[in-house]
Amino acid sequence: MDVSGAGGWDEAPWKKLCAEELEKQYTPSKWTVRLGAEETLKTFSQIGSQATSKARATRRSQLHVPYGDGKGDKIDIYFPDVASEAWPFLVFVHGGYWQYGSKDESAFMVNPLTAQGVAVVVVAYDIAPKGTLDQMVDQVARSTVFVQKRYPCNEGIYLCGHSAxxxxxxxxxxTNWTKHGVTPNLRGFLLISGIYDLEPIVSTSVNAPLHMTLEGARRNSPQWHLEAAPVKPADPACPVLVIVGQHDSPEFHRQSREFYQTLCTRGWKASFEELHDVDHFEIIWNLTQEDDVLNQVEPWPFPLVAAIHSGQHGPFSPIEFEEGSF
Ligand SMILES: N[C@@H](CC(=O)c1ccccc1NC=O)C(=O)O
Incomplete structure (x- = not known):
């Protein structure tokens, strides 16, 4: 079955899928190739928890820092050894289909990145059923603004998210930052195995605790916003890296590729990378390994963040961002 191809809005390829196939396309654990589904999910959670314990035990950190008045408005901040506040910041938004996962098991990249001089912020937000999509989007905006206000000398905020x-x-x-009173110094987006059009999941089991209507799905779909009313990049020089794992499902591949293509046509400095031989979960848990090939090779953005920041590319070559049309 082929769900690839950049169809227009009306002829979206996912609309041709039966309910069962749609459900499978949006169940990442069904596409793993090494471990079974359950074992993969268990391992993902274990590696995330271990990485978080290690980060908290070995790195200087501030945990459960409130970025707002809500009970769930909390971030963990992990610092590099260098005594400065002028670090680059990587702000990580965990996945879990907006209904599971937490910052307390998501500090995957903290040790490798803080060792390279990057401060890492892991964001908590109110997952469903407590939180709605609109609230979660607002929480991530407020947490980013909080980092900017608390560290105005930052050398760039790099927003990284996995899946949801x-x-x-x-x-x-x-985001229109005007109402937040400050525009964060966003210098890059690292979007890993994400979903950018929520409409296909409205009729899947993912939506059971989310209660998204079609309108709510569109309101919270970056793909839809870019197509319907193209938002001009606030900073056209800000790179957006759209990354998908080889063993992500065809629908995840389609979503990433179409979002990347739309970003390009709307003037963003976007880049697309399919990471070889990793699934939806390995793509993140590999980030715990400082010497893992994924942390060394040219397309991988994390070391690049540090390299761009320091003006040196060290062992990493600079990424060639594709510009404009395609
Ligand atoms: N129930 C899903 C789990 C899942 O999608 C997921 C799990 C951990 C982190 C991210 C995930 N996906 C999207 O946010 C599955 O079985 O694949």
Whole structure:
């Protein structure tokens, strides 16, 4: 079955899928190739918890810092050894289909990145059923603004999200910061195995605790916003890296590719990368490994963040961002 191809809005390829196939396309654990679904989910959670314990035990940190008045408005901040506040910040938004996961098991990249001089912020937001999509989007915006206000000398804020977290991070491309009183110094977006059009999941089991209407799905779809009323990049030089794993489902591939293509046509400095031989979960848990090939090779953005920041590319070559049309 082929769900690829950049169809227009009306002829969206997912509309041709039966309910069962749609459900499968949007169940990432059904596409893993090494471990079974359950074991993969268990391992993902274990690696995330271990990485978080290690980060909290070995790195200087401030945990559960409130970025707002809500009980769930909390971030963890992990610092590099260098005594400065002028670090680059990587703000990570965890995934879990907006209904599971937490910052307390999501500090995957903290040790490798803080060792390279990058401060890492792991964001908590109110997952469903407590939180709605609109609230989660607002929480991520407020947490980013909080980082900017608290560290005005930052050397750039890099927003990184995984899966549903990539969706929340991508919504920040469309955020009007005026009401927040400050525009964060956003210098890059790293969108990993994300969903950018929520309409296909309205009729899947993912939506059971979310209660999204079609209108709500569109309101919270960066793909829809970019197509319907193209938002001009606030900073056209800000790179957006759209990354998908080789063993993500065809629908996840389609979503990433179409979002990347739309970003390009709307003037964003977007880049697309399919990471070889990793699934939806390995793509993130590999980030715990400082010497993992994924942390060294040219397309991988994390070391690049540090390299761009320091003006040196060290062992990493600079990314060639594709410009304009395609
Ligand atoms: N129930 C899903 C789990 C899932 O989608 C997921 C799990 C952890 C982190 C991210 C995920 N997906 C999107 O946010 C599955 O079985 O694949």
């Amino acid at each position: 977290g990539a969706h929340l991070a991508a919504m920040m491309l469309l």
